[in-house]
Amino acid sequence: MRLLLVEDDAKLGLELQRALNKAGYATDLSIDGEDAQAMGEIEPYDLVVLDLGLPKRSGLEVLRNWRQQQLTIPVIILTARDGWEDKVQGFKAGADDYLAKPFQTEELLVRINAVLRRCAGQNTGDLRYQKITLDESTQTVRLGSEDVQQLTGTEFKLLRYFMLHPGKIVSKSELVEHVYQLDSDKDSNVLEVYINRLRQKIGSELIQTRRGQGYIFGKQH
Ligand code: CA
Numbered sequence: 001m002r003l004l005l006v007e008d009d010a011k012l013g014l015e016l017q018r019a020l021n022k023a024g025y026a027t028d029l030s031i032d033g034e035d036a037q038a039m040g041e042i043e044p045y046d047l048v049v050l051d052l053g054l055p056k057r058s059g060l061e062v063l064r065n066w067r068q069q070q071l072t073i074p075v076i077i078l079t080a081r082d083g084w085e086d087k088v089q090g091f092k093a094g095a096d097d098y099l100a101k102p103f104q105t106e107e108l109l110v111r112i113n114a115v116l117r118r119c120a121g122q123n124t125g126d127l128r129y130q131k132i133t134l135d136e137s138t139q140t141v142r143l144g145s146e147d148v149q150q151l152t153g154t155e156f157k158l159l160r161y162f163m164l165h166p167g168k169i170v171s172k173s174e175l176v177e178h179v180y181q182l183d184s185d186k187d188s189n190v191l192e193v194y195i196n197r198l199r200q201k202i203g204s205e206l207i208q209t210r211r212g213q214g215y216i217f218g219k220q221h
Helices: 010-022 033-042 059-068 084-093 105-119 153-164 172-179 188-202
Strands: 002-006 026-030 047-051 075-080 097-101 127-129 132-135 140-143 147-150 207-210 214-217
Touching: 002 010, 002 033, 002 172, 010 026, 010 105, 026 033, 033 047, 033 059, 047 059, 047 105, 059 075, 059 084, 075 084, 075 105, 084 097, 097 105, 127 153, 132 153, 140 188, 153 172, 153 188, 153 214, 172 188, 172 214, 188 207
Parallel strands: 002 026, 002 047, 047 075, 075 097
Antiparallel strands: 127 132, 132 140, 140 147, 207 214
16 A cells, blocks of 8 residues: 655654555655645555644645545544644544554554555454455464465555455556555566465465456455
C-alpha cells in the first residue's frame, strides 16, 4: 500500500517515514500543505497521514479541498493532545480517524491497518483469505495451521495489496504504483519475478495471470 505522510516537523517526519516503510508501506513525505494537496491529487495513495498545523496551507484546508474534489482517499489526522476542536473540525472536513500527539508509532500502525481494512470492507484482526492469514507485524503468511512462510519486503507488500483487493483484476502498473515510493526504481518486469516467488510460497492457483490485463487474487467477483 502506498501512503502519503504530511508532517512539517523534520525529525518526526523522517522517523515516521522510516517506521512506515519498515512496516511495508511505500511512504512519500510532504512537509507543507500546498505540496501535500498537489501530491494527493496526482498520486494514487491508499491512505494519508495528515498533520494539521502546516506551513503554506493548513491540514484542515487541504482535507476540505480534497473532499470538495470528491477525493475519497482515507485520511488520519494528527492533532494536538488537547485539541478537541481540531478533532471535531477534522471529522467534519472528512477525516476517517485521528491520533493526538505525542503518540506511539505502534498506535499509528494499528490505526492505519484498521482504516485500510475497513475501507476494503474487511473485518478487523489479521488479514485473511480462505486458508491464508497474513500477519502484518511479523510479515509472515500462514497457510493452514502449521505452515508459516517468511515473506520478503516486496512479497509482503504485494500480498497485502492483493488481499485487500480480492477477486479484482489488478494491473501491473496499479501494483507498481501502490507498492513503490515516488523516488524508487519502478520496473514492472521485475514484478513478475516477485509474483512468481509469491506463488511458490502461497500456491500458484491463488494468483492468476490475465493476459494483457494483470492479475487476480482469489476468485473473481
Ligand atoms: Ca505541524
